[in-house]
Amino acid sequence: MEKIPILRMGQFLLVTIQVDLYDRLALNLEADLVQMVSKTGARGVLIDISAVSIVDSFMGRIIGNIANMSKIMDAETVVVGMQPAVAITLIELGLPLTGVHTALDVEKGMELLRNKILVDGPENDGDDDDNASDSAE
Amino acid sequence: MDRRTMATMTTTPVTVLNKDSMLIVKEQDVVPFRNRVKEYATKIGMGLVNQTKLITAASELVRNMLRYGGGGNTLIEVVSKGRENGIRLTFSDKGPGIANIEMAMKDGFTTGKSLGLGLPGTKRLVSEFDIKSKPGEGTTVMIIKWKNG
Ligand SMILES: Nc1ncnc2c1ncn2[C@@H]1O[C@H](COP(=O)(O)OP(=O)(O)OP(=O)(O)O)[C@@H](O)[C@H]1O
Ligand SMILES: [Mg+2]
Numbered sequence: 001m002e003k004i005p006i007l008r009m010g011q012f013l014l015v016t017i018q019v020d021l022y023d024r025l026a027l028n029l030e031a032d033l034v035q036m037v038s039k040t041g042a043r044g045v046l047i048d049i050s051a052v053s054i055v056d057s058f059m060g061r062i063i064g065n066i067a068n069m070s071k072i073m074d075a076e077t078v079v080v081g082m083q084p085a086v087a088i089t090l091i092e093l094g095l096p097l098t099g100v101h102t103a104l105d106v107e108k109g110m111e112l113l114r115n116k117i118l119v120d121g122p123e124n125d126g127d128d129d130d131n132a133s134d135s136a137e
Numbered sequence: 138m139d140r141r142t143m144a145t146m147t148t149t150p151v152t153v154l155n156k157d158s159m160l161i162v163k164e165q166d167v168v169p170f171r172n173r174v175k176e177y178a179t180k181i182g183m184g185l186v187n188q189t190k191l192i193t194a195a196s197e198l199v200r201n202m203l204r205y206g207g208g209g210n211t212l213i214e215v216v217s218k219g220r221e222n223g224i225r226l227t228f229s230d231k232g233p234g235i236a237n238i239e240m241a242m243k244d245g246f247t248t249g250k251s252l253g254l255g256l257p258g259t260k261r262l263v264s265e266f267d268i269k270s271k272p273g274e275g276t277t278v279m280i281i282k283w284k285n286g
Binding site: 022024053054055056058061083084086088089092093094 | 261
């Protein structure tokens with residue numbers, strides 16, 4: 001079964017969604033990400049949706065779920081690169097992406113996460129090894 | 138049934154220029170259906186924002202049809218009214234139908250433990266919206282997005 005790779009970058013996890021997700025794939029991603037946050041103790045999750053052309057209420061709910069569950073495990077979620085047409089549509093649809101931060105790109109998203117963590121108080125556990133990629137399994 | 142009469146309440150008639158249909162029976166049909174809608178929207182030169190609104194609306198309705206109606210049939214039509222071109226989508230299922238349409242159209246109303254956004258949100262995203270349902274017989278939702286609407 002195809003999977004969406006989750007990259008570990010220091011204390012953050014990065015997911016780049018390249019395709020319009022099939023529902024099952026989206027649900028798998030939700031489960032994988034939550035598992036990965038708990039396994040790695042990540043403090044932030046970045047979801048890059050710059051290649052996603054449609055976010056309907058189903059996708060929106062998945063993103064919201066990821067954010068809520070991550071929050072419980074002390075990690076913040078940032079959605080980066082939302083296309084303007086998608087943003088306009090989401091507002092009109094009335095989908096509240098509660099608990100989800102947004103940023104223009106991955107870099108700005110990382111910056112936002114770093115600031116969040118600083119504000120919340122640095123819990124330095126020294127687990128900062130940048131060991132490339134690590135796909136949840 | 139004559140779809141032309143169902144489609145519009147205004148005086149200018151809606152003409153069908155092109156017609157396609159697609160059966161929706163499983164979750165994996167959603168993305169191909171959206172892509173098909175996108176093809177037609179692109180073909181008539183619909184702009185990106187309107188396309189995104191149309192396809193998002195289509196996605197909501199096709200999900201409702203799968204979830205509550207047990208799947209059904211979709212019609213994709215290129216239509217024109219006066220000088221305006223657009224895409225008309227019709228979703229018909231033979232599911233349990235909706236007892237109270239007025240309630241179902243309210244933001245936040247759901248029987249599926251969801252957000253209750255699909256129907257009212259869809260209505261906001263499109264140019265024309267029509268829903269017909271009979272308990273025990275099924276539900277038909279028709280939407281039109283005008284190219285410049
Ligand atoms: N095709 C259908 N057949 C039968 N009932 C339907 C159909 N479509 C919608 N409904 C009913 O109308 C309600 C509202 O639909 P709507 O799409 O607005 O919200 P939802 O599907 O419950 O939640 P969301 O779309 O936000 O995930 C549904 O909960 C369901 O009871
Ligand atoms: Mg719905």
